Amino acid sequence: MDGNGRWAQKRSLPRLLGHREGYKTLRSVLLYASERGIRYLTVYAFSAENWRRPKDEVDGLMKLIERAARDELRVMHRNGVRVRVAGRMDELPSGLRQALEDGMATTAGNTGITFTLAINYGGRAEIVDAMKKIVGEGIPADQIDEETVAAHLYNPDHPEPDLMIRTAGEMRWSNFLLWQSAYSELYVTEKTWPEFDDKELDRAIEAFAGRTRKFGALA
Numbered sequence: 001m002d003g004n005g006r007w008a009q010k011r012s013l014p015r016l017l018g019h020r021e022g023y024k025t026l027r028s029v030l031l032y033a034s035e036r037g038i039r040y041l042t043v044y045a046f047s048a049e050n051w052r053r054p055k056d057e058v059d060g061l062m063k064l065i066e067r068a069a070r071d072e073l074r075v076m077h078r079n080g081v082r083v084r085v086a087g088r089m090d091e092l093p094s095g096l097r098q099a100l101e102d103g104m105a106t107t108a109g110n111t112g113i114t115f116t117l118a119i120n121y122g123g124r125a126e127i128v129d130a131m132k133k134i135v136g137e138g139i140p141a142d143q144i145d146e147e148t149v150a151a152h153l154y155n156p157d158h159p160e161p162d163l164m165i166r167t168a169g170e171m172r173w174s175n176f177l178l179w180q181s182a183y184s185e186l187y188v189t190e191k192t193w194p195e196f197d198d199k200e201l202d203r204a205i206e207a208f209a210g211r212t213r214k215f216g217a218l219a
């Protein structure tokens with residue numbers, strides 16, 4: 001979710017304080033999305049490309065996410081949230097991976113909103129990983145179709161996103177859910193992620209509700 005850095009910079013604060021503020025936003029947006037009856041919320045917390053940032057920022061983010069995963073577990077569980085992840089988990093620091101696995105195990109049976117943390121996630125990497133699984137299973141080439149690929153993504157049981165929200169005015173996809181977003185509606189807001197709030201989510205949903213979706217067909 002973009003704009004944590006800019007939010008901090010504008011206030012002459014260190015970037016990590018922007019990320020901490022972004023965490024607060026996520027906590028309240030998750031609760032609100034759940035109240036509004038949204039079934040799936042997937043957030044792009046750390047991309048496979050974000051390792052290119054300075055070590056201090058990467059370490060700070062990893063610690064922040066690990067602490068958040070542990071601190072929020074009880075309240076998420078109480079609210080019926082089901083936690084999932086998307087990304088290459090084996091490349092994460094082991095403490096963080098453990099926290100995420102604990103979160104998934106604890107909430108696996110919940111029936112409320114599915115909250116998916118995309119972390120060390122890349123859309124191309126996900127497709128590559130799907131290819132590897134398909135080849136590994138020995139599926140013959142002439143039996144591979146779009147359903148085969150979709151069934152080998154990180155969370156094959158998740159529906160494709162109806163709505164994708166980009167913050168801080170970014171007009172690019174940044175390697176997020178490339179396969180799944182083929183027919184997603186896009187909503188871009190100038191607000192940075194720490195400024196994003198319930199009202200802005202309402203606006204995004206309202207904009208979405210006004211769209212006509214044709215999936216390539218005629219209206």
Ligand code: IPE
Pocket residue numbers: 001002003004005006007019045046047050061168
């Ligand atoms: C958060 O926003 C994205 C993360 C990787 C956590 P940014 O850190 O990209 O913020 P800007 O783009 O510098 O404003």
Ligand code: MG
Pocket residue numbers: 002003
């Ligand atoms: Mg950015």
